[in-house]
Amino acid sequence: MAKRSAPEVNAGSMADIAFLLLIFFLVTTTIPKDSGISRKLPPMEPENDEEVIIKQKNIFTVLINGKDQLLVEDELMELKDLRAAAIEFLDNGGDGSCNYCNGAKNPKSSDNPDKAIISLKNERETSYSTYISVQNELVAAYNDLRNKRALLVGPQKSFGEMDFVMMEKNYKDINFNGDKDKLKEVIDQIRTEYPEKLSEVQ
Amino acid sequence: MSKFKSKKDNELPAVNTASLPDIVFMLLFFFMVVTVMREDTLLIQNRLPLADQVEKLEKKYPISYIYAGKPSKGYEKYGTEARLQLNDKFADISEIQAFINSERLAIRNELVDYLTVSLKVDRDANMGIVGDIKQELRKANALKINYSVATGSALEN
Numbered sequence: 001m002a003k004r005s006a007p008e009v010n011a012g013s014m015a016d017i018a019f020l021l022l023i024f025f026l027v028t029t030t031i032p033k034d035s036g037i038s039r040k041l042p043p044m045e046p047e048n049d050e051e052v053i054i055k056q057k058n059i060f061t062v063l064i065n066g067k068d069q070l071l072v073e074d075e076l077m078e079l080k081d082l083r084a085a086a087i088e089f090l091d092n093g094g095d096g097s098c099n100y101c102n103g104a105k106n107p108k109s110s111d112n113p114d115k116a117i118i119s120l121k122n123e124r125e126t127s128y129s130t131y132i133s134v135q136n137e138l139v140a141a142y143n144d145l146r147n148k149r150a151l152l153v154g155p156q157k158s159f160g161e162m163d164f165v166m167m168e169k170n171y172k173d174i175n176f177n178g179d180k181d182k183l184k185e186v187i188d189q190i191r192t193e194y195p196e197k198l199s200e201v202q
Numbered sequence: 203m204s205k206f207k208s209k210k211d212n213e214l215p216a217v218n219t220a221s222l223p224d225i226v227f228m229l230l231f232f233f234m235v236v237t238v239m240r241e242d243t244l245l246i247q248n249r250l251p252l253a254d255q256v257e258k259l260e261k262k263y264p265i266s267y268i269y270a271g272k273p274s275k276g277y278e279k280y281g282t283e284a285r286l287q288l289n290d291k292f293a294d295i296s297e298i299q300a301f302i303n304s305e306r307l308a309i310r311n312e313l314v315d316y317l318t319v320s321l322k323v324d325r326d327a328n329m330g331i332v333g334d335i336k337q338e339l340r341k342a343n344a345l346k347i348n349y350s351v352a353t354g355s356a357l358e359n
Contacts, residue, residue, distance in 0.1 A: 011223070014223040015223040015226055018223055018226040018227050019226055021230050022226055022229055022230040025230065025233035025234055025237050026233055028237060029233055029236060029237045029238075030237075030238060034258070034261070034265070034320065034350065035256040035257060035259060035350075035353065036253075036256055036257070036320065036321075036348040036349045036350040036351045037253060037255065037256060037257070037348065037349045038257050038259075038346070038348045039347050039348070039349065040346060041336060041340050041344075041345040041346075042340070042345075043343065044340050044341060044343075064329075079356075079357060080357055122329045122333075123329065124330035124333065125328050125329070125330070126328060126329040127325070127327070127328055127329070128251060128323050128324065128326070128327045128329060129251040129325035129326070129359040130359065132251040132252075132356065133251070133357065133359045135253070135349065136253035136254065136255050136356035137356060139255040140255045140356075143255055172260075
């Protein structure tokens, strides 16, 4: 029998098929943008917990009421002023034990960034967007202070031109070609100098 | 005389479309690779609030999602108050603990401690429901949470 060559497959419709698939994936694609404000919840406290006494001047109270108004240290405040007020409180260094603070050293405000606590309280009727805005401003206050500190400490440890947020990003980045252990040290140092002490009242 | 070319030869040749499938396939592969299918069908409105101090959520650790917001169009029978959604259906606050436990069972043992709960809450929801969720998460001992937000200026919320 004579060998018959197989007829060529017509590939003209290949483009149509590919387009069909392409459009399907175009429609179903959601580019994920999972980013947000990370928080750690306090664990459930045991029944017989001792009351810790904290000096009133070391607490910065922020209250958001049901009408989304802010009451900061018993005074009404606009959201845009919150960050500056928080920075002033945290960076105060009232008892002089903080040699890296740039604050006013007001004896009536916080003693040390390590002791300063921000207490956030909200009501059930508070809207979520306001709550997130306040959280964001308070995190921003910490980040601002840490960034400033990082720009001072960094160059001494050969990490110049890098603020704190950048440092953390580089630390997580596998492509970063610097000394990661040293970077971790700097990050930890700044973290202990300006610890994030944000407590939420339930 | 054949010296003069006929007018027909002077026309532009048709564009060769032989490489069109290649181009389309290239695009196709790109989209196939970046596509992440939606994990849950949303039954609620979910417009996230804005913030600018955001951290990227690490995908290498397990993440569970909790949604909350007003029931969206077609689900009006569930009321106009913000409701909770777990997986693909509306849920009650008391179901969170069971949900977290089932999520923990689904992941590898050594990763259980790294489970992060991502709260995707609508901007118009009030803090009542969020506070309840947080309380339940504390009871379930799932303490790592992440408030999912869109990037933008927080002052414009």
